[in-house]
Amino acid sequence: MLQDEPQKLWIPERDKFLKEFIRLEGRGEATLYQACQGLPGCLNEPVVRCRDCEGSQLYCQGCIVIQHTVMPLHHMEIWTGLYFQCISLHDLSHCIQLGHPPGLQCCNPSLAFDDDFVVLEINSIHRVALNFCNCATAQTHNIQLLHACWYPATTTNPWTAAMFQLLDHFQMYTFESKGSAFEYYQLLARLTDNTGTRQPKGRYESFLHMSRQHPGHGHDPNGVLGTKEGELAVLCPACPQPGRNLPADWDNVPLHMKWLYGLFLAIDANFRFLSNGWAYFMEQSSFKEVLEASGTQVQEKSSCASHNAVNLADTKNARGMAATGVGAIVCAWHNLTHPSLVSNLQKGEKYVNMDYIFFSTLQHASTVDVLNISYDIACQWSKHLWTQMLHYPSRMHLQPDDKVLTFVVPKFHLPAHILSCQTKYSLNLIKGMARTDGKAVECGWSNINPIATSTWEMGPGSRQDILDDHFGDLNWCKVCNLGPFLLWKLKEAIPEREQHILDLQDFEEAIPPASLSEWRIMIVKWETDFTMQASVRLELSQLEGQQLTDGVDSSLHPEVSPSVLIAAGIDLESLQQRLAIDMANIGTHATDNQLSLLQQQMNALHRCIEQWVQIQTLYMPCSPDTPNMPEEAVHCIKLWLPSAVVNLGIACDVNLCQIKWKLRCAQAHDGLQELPHTRSQAIIDTVQLKIDTWFALESLAINLSKLTWQIEFPKLDDADIWGMTKGQAGGEVEMEGQRLVLVSWIWKQHHGAGEEELLEVMHIEWCKARACANRWAEEVVLLQEEMRRVVAYFDWHAMWWDKRLDYHSIYLLASLPLVTTE
Structure with missing residues (x-):
C-alpha cells in the first residue's frame, strides 16, 4: 500500500514543501497588518x-x-526591509534580573562582571545582560545562578554559566554517541553561527569544568x-545482597543449594584505554602503594595456552603512558560493573593488578558465602593466588570461614586451553554454574570501547x-x-530444560x-566428594574459624594462620x-634479555621465600635453620615443611602435619583429573561404518511389508548421522554451543553386550548430557530466584529513599540561621 511508502507519497508534494x-x-x-x-x-x-x-x-x-x-x-531575527538578520535579546536591551521573581526589578542591582555574561544553552552560546540582586538578604552570586538553574563556571565573580538542561x-x-566534550562544544558553536563570521x-x-562538577x-x-x-x-538488583534481597535464612540452606546464593563475577582487562574511588574505580593511593611495593616482580609465564597479555606483560612498550588499559570485575550474569572494582593496568595484564582487584x-562481597570467578586465564592466575595474598594488608585477606571459591x-x-x-x-x-557463559565483561568492553579515543x-x-x-x-x-531480560x-x-531432560x-x-x-554413583561422588586444593583450603579455613569461635586460637601471626602458612x-x-x-x-646460549627475565623471576621468588621463612619460625621454631639464602640457588x-621436619626426627606440631597431609592429598587429586577424551572420537569414527546398514533396512521393509519396524528403528535422515561429540553435518561441537547439541537417536538404541569401547564412549557422553540437562535445570531455578531478588531489592531501595527524607530534613535544619530571642 502507498501508506507504507512515504517517500513515494512525498515526491509529488516536494514543490509545495x-x-x-x-x-x-x-x-x-505579517505583511497583512501594519x-x-x-x-x-x-x-x-x-x-x-x-x-x-x-x-x-x-x-x-x-x-x-x-x-x-x-x-x-530564545533566538531573535529583525527585518531589515529586505531580509531577516540575527539579533539577540541583549541587543534589544533585555536584562535578566536574578534573585527576584520574573518581571520584578531589584532596588539595588549589581551588574554582572564586565557586563559580559555568557550562558551555554542547549541550542547555542548566548551573550546576555545580567543583574545580580544586591539587597540586604541577597544570596551570593553563584547561589543566585543555581536558583535560576544555571551552573556557574566559577565560585567567585562568575561570568559564565551553563543551563542544567545543557549539562x-x-x-x-x-x-549514546561516545562523543567528546570538544565535539559537543563545536556543535554549540556552529548552532550559534554556522558561517564563522x-x-x-x-x-x-x-x-569542561562545569561538566565534571555537575x-x-x-x-x-x-x-x-x-x-x-x-x-x-549503580548496584545490580539481581545479584545476592544479604540484608537487601536475600531471604532471612539464606545462609542456613542445605549444602546442595548453597550455589543458588552465589555471586557470579567475571574478570578481564581492556587495553584500549591508554592513559578517589567513590564509584567504579578503586581508591588509587593504596593501589599505587601496592604497585610500588611489587617493584620489578616478574610475571610467571603461562603453562597453558599462549596468553599474550600475561606472557608479554613485562615486555609491552608503555613508555609515556600513565596506564595501558583497565582491569575490571563485573557481574558475570547481568554485566553490571561492581563498585570500586575497576583499576588501571601498566604494561599488560599483570597479576599484581588483577590480584588487587580480586582481593578488593x-x-x-564479605557477606556472600559462594563466589564463582570467571577469568580467561583463571588456570594460571589462580595457581598461586593464596601465596600472593600474603603481600596484601590483612583487610584484603580471605577470612577463615568465609568463602567457597570456584574458578572457571x-x-x-576454553577451547583454546x-x-x-x-x-x-x-x-x-x-x-551450580547454570547457563553462565562468562562473556559478560567482554560484552561490556564493546559498549565502553568507543569512548577510549577521547580519554x-x-x-x-x-x-x-x-x-x-x-x-x-x-x-x-x-x-x-x-525485568524484560530475565523474562526472556x-x-x-x-x-531447553524440558528438551534436554x-x-x-x-x-x-x-x-x-x-x-x-554405577555411573550415577560415580558422578555423584565426583560432584560431592571430589577433593581439590581450593575446597580443602576452605575446609581448613572453616575449621580455624570454628576454633576461633570456640575460643581456641592456634594462630601466632595476625595475618597468616597455620593453614595459610602451609598452603603458601x-x-x-x-x-x-x-x-x-x-x-x-x-x-647455554640464552640472550641477555632471557637471562634478565630469569634473574628477575628468581629475585621475586627469593623475596617471597624470605617472607615465608620469617613467619615459619613462629610456628616451627624447632625446624632446621635455613641456609644463607643469598649463597644458595x-x-x-629447603623450605622445611612439616613432613621434612618429621623425617629428621624433630618434633613438629601435629596440627601442622594434619594440614600438610590434607593439602598434599588435594594436590595429588588435582593432578589426576584429566580424562582420556582423545580415544573417544577414534571409536566414533569406526562406528560410522555401521550406519550404512540403516539404509539397507529401510529398502527391505517395503518388500517385506514390515509396518511397525520404524517404532524400533526411526527413519534415518542425513541430519541424524553424527557422532556423539560431533555436531550435525560432521561439524565439531564447540564448547560454547554444547547447550544446543542433542544426542542423535542412533546413540539411544540398545547395543549388544561386549562393546566395551562403545560403552566407554557412552559413559563420557552420558556425563556431558547429564551435565547439560542439570545446567538448564539450574538456569530455571536461578532465574526465578533472581526475579524474586529484583523485586526484593527495589522494595529495600524504596525504604532506603524514605530514610533519605529524614536525612534531608536534618540537613535543612542544620543550614538554617540561628534565631535568638531577647
Whole structure:
C-alpha cells in the first residue's frame, strides 16, 4: 500500500514543501497588518520575530522583550526591509534580573562582571545582560545562578554559566554517541553561527569544568565528604545482597543449594584505554602503594595456552603512558560493573593488578558465602593466588570461614586451553554454574570501547570521571531492562530444560541398567566428594574459624594462620619446580634479555621465600635453620615443611602435619583429573561404518511389508548421522554451543553386550548430557530466584529513599540561621 511508502507519497508534494520553506524566510502573514499584535493598543511596526517560539509572528521590539521575560535565551531575527538578520535579546536591551521573581526589578542591582555574561544553552552560546540582586538578604552570586538553574563556571565573580538542561543533555549525548566534550562544544558553536563570521565567546575550558562538577551525591547530612567508597555506583538488583534481597535464612540452606546464593563475577582487562574511588574505580593511593611495593616482580609465564597479555606483560612498550588499559570485575550474569572494582593496568595484564582487584572484591562481597570467578586465564592466575595474598594488608585477606571459591574459564576462551583445563574450568561441567557463559565483561568492553579515543590524552582525574560516568550509565540501562531480560531468559530456559531432560532420559534407556546405576554413583561422588586444593583450603579455613569461635586460637601471626602458612609453602615449592624447569630449558646460549627475565623471576621468588621463612619460625621454631639464602640457588632452598621436619626426627606440631597431609592429598587429586577424551572420537569414527546398514533396512521393509519396524528403528535422515561429540553435518561441537547439541537417536538404541569401547564412549557422553540437562535445570531455578531478588531489592531501595527524607530534613535544619530571642 502507498501508506507504507512515504517517500513515494512525498515526491509529488516536494514543490509545495519548498514554497512553504521559502515563505518562512520572509515575513509571511505579517505583511497583512501594519501594527504590532503584541500588547493591547500597541501601534509600533512589527519587525522582530522569535525563531524558537511557535509560528513566525512579528512583534515590535518592546513587546517581544516583555514576552520573553521568562524565556531570555530564545533566538531573535529583525527585518531589515529586505531580509531577516540575527539579533539577540541583549541587543534589544533585555536584562535578566536574578534573585527576584520574573518581571520584578531589584532596588539595588549589581551588574554582572564586565557586563559580559555568557550562558551555554542547549541550542547555542548566548551573550546576555545580567543583574545580580544586591539587597540586604541577597544570596551570593553563584547561589543566585543555581536558583535560576544555571551552573556557574566559577565560585567567585562568575561570568559564565551553563543551563542544567545543557549539562544533562551533554551527559546523555556522550552516553549514546561516545562523543567528546570538544565535539559537543563545536556543535554549540556552529548552532550559534554556522558561517564563522560571528564567533561566539570562547568558553570551552569553562564547559569542561562545569561538566565534571555537575554530578553530585545528595541527601546525606555529612555532605560530599560523607560519601563512602563505591557508594555512587549503580548496584545490580539481581545479584545476592544479604540484608537487601536475600531471604532471612539464606545462609542456613542445605549444602546442595548453597550455589543458588552465589555471586557470579567475571574478570578481564581492556587495553584500549591508554592513559578517589567513590564509584567504579578503586581508591588509587593504596593501589599505587601496592604497585610500588611489587617493584620489578616478574610475571610467571603461562603453562597453558599462549596468553599474550600475561606472557608479554613485562615486555609491552608503555613508555609515556600513565596506564595501558583497565582491569575490571563485573557481574558475570547481568554485566553490571561492581563498585570500586575497576583499576588501571601498566604494561599488560599483570597479576599484581588483577590480584588487587580480586582481593578488593572480597571486601565488597564479605557477606556472600559462594563466589564463582570467571577469568580467561583463571588456570594460571589462580595457581598461586593464596601465596600472593600474603603481600596484601590483612583487610584484603580471605577470612577463615568465609568463602567457597570456584574458578572457571569463559566458554568462548576454553577451547583454546589445554585438555585438562577444558575439564577443570568448564562452566558446562561444574555444578551450580547454570547457563553462565562468562562473556559478560567482554560484552561490556564493546559498549565502553568507543569512548577510549577521547580519554587517551586526558589527565588521570578527568579520565576516571568520564569512565565512571559511562560505567554508571551502562549499569543504569541494564537495571532498567532487567525485568524484560530475565523474562526472556526464563522463556528460553524452560523449553531447553524440558528438551534436554527428555533427551537424557531417552539416552539412558539405551544404557545397560547396571552400568547406568554405577555411573550415577560415580558422578555423584565426583560432584560431592571430589577433593581439590581450593575446597580443602576452605575446609581448613572453616575449621580455624570454628576454633576461633570456640575460643581456641592456634594462630601466632595476625595475618597468616597455620593453614595459610602451609598452603603458601606448597605453592612456593611449585614455583621452585617451575623455576628449575625454566632454568633447564633456557640452555647455554640464552640472550641477555632471557637471562634478565630469569634473574628477575628468581629475585621475586627469593623475596617471597624470605617472607615465608620469617613467619615459619613462629610456628616451627624447632625446624632446621635455613641456609644463607643469598649463597644458595633459590630453587634449591629447603623450605622445611612439616613432613621434612618429621623425617629428621624433630618434633613438629601435629596440627601442622594434619594440614600438610590434607593439602598434599588435594594436590595429588588435582593432578589426576584429566580424562582420556582423545580415544573417544577414534571409536566414533569406526562406528560410522555401521550406519550404512540403516539404509539397507529401510529398502527391505517395503518388500517385506514390515509396518511397525520404524517404532524400533526411526527413519534415518542425513541430519541424524553424527557422532556423539560431533555436531550435525560432521561439524565439531564447540564448547560454547554444547547447550544446543542433542544426542542423535542412533546413540539411544540398545547395543549388544561386549562393546566395551562403545560403552566407554557412552559413559563420557552420558556425563556431558547429564551435565547439560542439570545446567538448564539450574538456569530455571536461578532465574526465578533472581526475579524474586529484583523485586526484593527495589522494595529495600524504596525504604532506603524514605530514610533519605529524614536525612534531608536534618540537613535543612542544620543550614538554617540561628534565631535568638531577647
